[in-house]
Amino acid sequence: MPPPPRRPPAGIQWPLVPNSKKEGDRSTTYANKAALKAASGAIRPEEAAAIDAERNWRKNYGKYLLRHVSACLEVKDGAVTAAEAGLQWVHDNFEFIKDGKTMPLSTAMATIKSTFKTATVTGSVPRPETPPPLRIPYKGKVLEGGELERQVVRWVEYGTIEPSAGDAILTVMRTDEWRDLSDKYFVLLGASSAMGPLRLLLELGANVIAVDLDRPHIWTSLLALARASSGTMTFPTKGDTAGLTDEQIAGVAGCNLLTETPEILDWLRSTHAGKPLVVGAYAYLDGELHVRVSLAMDAIIKGLTEDKAAHPAVTPAYLCTPTDIHVSTADARAAAAKNYSPLSSPFAALLRLTPLFWFGPLRPNFGGRLTVKGPEETYYLVDGLVNRQGPNYALAKRMQHWRAVVARARGGCAVSSNIAPSTATASVTHNRLFAMAYGGMHWFRPMEVFQQETSNAVMGALLLRDVSDRRAKGASPAVPLSTPLQIFSFGAFHGGVWRLGFKMDTIGEASILMYLLVKLLKLLVVVAVVGAGTAGLIAASKHTAAEL
Template sequence: MPNVNPTGVVIPSVEGRASTSALGRAVVADALRAVDPVGARGAEASTDWRRDYLVHFRRLVEAGLPSRAAALTIAQDGLASLHERMRYRRNAEGDEEPLEAAFNAAGEPLATVTVEGRGAAERELVVPYKGRNLRGEELDRQLKRWVAAGTIERSCADTIRTVAAHPEWLALPGRRVVVLGAGAEMGPLRALLRWGADVVAVDLPRPAIWQRLTEQAERYAGRLHIPTAGDQRGADLLHDLGRVADWIEGQEGRLVLGNYVYADGALNVRVAMAVDALTVRLRERRPDLGLAFLATPTDVFAVPDDAVDEATRRYREATGIGRVRRPLRLLSAGRLLTRNYPPGLYPGINDSLVPQQGPNYALAKRLQRWRAAEARAAGMPVSLAVAPATRTRSVVKNRLLAAAFAGAHRFGIEIFEPATSNTLMAALLVHDLHAERPAHEHPWQDEAFAAAHGGLWRQPYSARSALGIAVLMGIGGARG
């Protein structure tokens, strides 16, 4: 008989049953309450959270735009709500306890196995792209093409150029990057090892994961530090937070805690919350701690004025699918191919939430953005980069998303391969650990800086209004 009571960090029960919808409604309402009480009541009153969350997650951004204080209040109150509501269960028959109990589980301290790389460290920034290795002038030309196509922000290209001009940064001397979710396709582990960095790896105790990561570490130039318990490599963040926290705390060098974890459905919220609890614990014990995150482009962001203007121009000048825009809009009662932004309204709101990814994914990713904003305001070093849509296994296993990816180029959206994305994102991390980002007045500007959104911010049409057509075109292209 299946275990009906999950253990470790868990979603709180409502009337005897874990409910991610109840959690999502409550957290969003708590986050909005002080700044937007009408929005908070709207979230609480939702009867179909899987559909309604799209409106309320957008409102979380809109309500924070009037001031820095409003945005930070939303972030801080949302985080506080999650920490208050999430629970820990020691065993399937046990009661739910406060989240803090996750750090009290007993067990022998984790030991460390260090794998020394045998390769030569790369002393030049090289970005794999469509079968080529871009470096030097060729990389610079591709950065210019991406900017011209609206694929990345100009600040992203400039940041990558800065890293290319300082190859001595790549090995991150004096630092250790803790990669939580070390086996993730979007994580920086492989790039950092190629560059000769010290990497602390945390992922589930599954032999296949560690065989692959160990082989990579031996092939490249860096050093990989792995938690072990007896003959078992790896650690489970949901169940073993106390030992993981103690183990990471004992690592040498200036630590950067990188959050690259991912899971499906409700498990994504649970593991994201485990990481955030770990973050809070470690920042109390390691004042040198820095944080790193990847934001998904399929979320809601405020975007710069020039992104709004470019999308408006492209809407006005659209060819191809734009030639049949009017009849499509009439047939769909205005739902298809709507403008990305109202012209002249700044900053723009790019709403690229994808219903197929669901409210749990949105909450897990918003949690990370909230923590980045809160920590940056508290004076912590923070690297948060908007990563492009990427053909990872976790995404393309969804048929609709795979088809949408196949048709996305018809709307000026570039879908990246994992090797390109994770190298670019690792380079942005290296930059943020060596050079201070520009000071911004508002958290939305911090999020927009150096964004590599794949074109979602500068295309003429809102993402959801083009999604169905992209799916049809992608399916047709695949059949062809």
């Protein structure tokens, strides 16, 4: 049978390549280069020419991103200027298609209005007199109180998280009023996301405004979570819900971030109007779709942060990836150098004897290019980029950095943008190579790959600190920073990447080999035990036969 006809394009689309001989050419490489060229060229014009001249963007994008971050630190006000230029380019050049009409995304966001209706469900669990304690699932246990405090201290001492992240988690644990969210409103773009804070927020009585795909199975799950909580959940629907069962409500609930972006923004403007909002960007898609859905979330956050009449205070919230380029600290740099030393562990010493060290990819996680002299101080960068993740992933995360910088510096917004650890979610481990690498990374001190429930809990705790503490360094615009890029420096729960002795992009092969080696050794032990048991049974049977 012939394949079904392709649906006509709708919603956010990559820009058309100017002067291309190929009709309808929407090259992701062109847009990736052009967006970074606009951002870097705004503060270093010569860098725009270098990006233009690059012929192998897929392989070499990382060095231009490192130069971009360095320039943002070296040029006065460079981070804000570059962020504004990069964001303006993507909003003016990515296109939006609605009912066959094509327009710039910025035009669509300003002109298309919502037709959504609104529904709210209230949880059946009474709000407790005292907020529940902070609980963090970890390795088969649920930690709270003294147990949690001891584990946080161990993470800090080992180097898996930064001290600022440990302090933030423990402060949330000890501050009861921060865990009462009954007066706070959280917009979750991608409410069902594996890494999102939905469960924690509902447990703590928050008012959640859920945005997710119009798929009945998604909303059946979301409605059940909300009903079994002490919070509330408001969401868009495509029909009236009065008198409907939850099963029927699930059939009309939801929306599409990619194709209904302007309608979602317009709907959010009037939802809980006048209330301060925390707007979390949690939706994730693979490949080029990740850029488009990240841009959709950015367009919504941009509209909300710039519209003070609808919501006077808006706090953008993100989960930063550790596999990016960040401003770290002198202490983290010193720890990385120590962990590179063969004296740091028997495993580090053993690596010096392998081809991976002498002829392979292993490279130190520090060096001259990662020390940048700014107008006010010297900054230390950590380059956690993993080239296999590709330029689309890098652009999607960079847009979040740009928006956080602009919202805080220009809009006076608090911003929650903490680094989350490498996490064994289904979206990552479906790639077998990534799954095997994750299984062997713990051999590299102080790396730890976390399970989803742990990452959810710790990142939720860091979010609570950011939205509750008016003096939260990095998050609060009232606390000065020497560079806007320090937004991402405080509260980093990076899983060890900052203090790793070897560059993150170079340990993948060794991690996979260690994973396979350990698996092989375990198999050999099982075979040996089974073989010994079988030999014993044979000997015993022979002895019995002889006696008979």
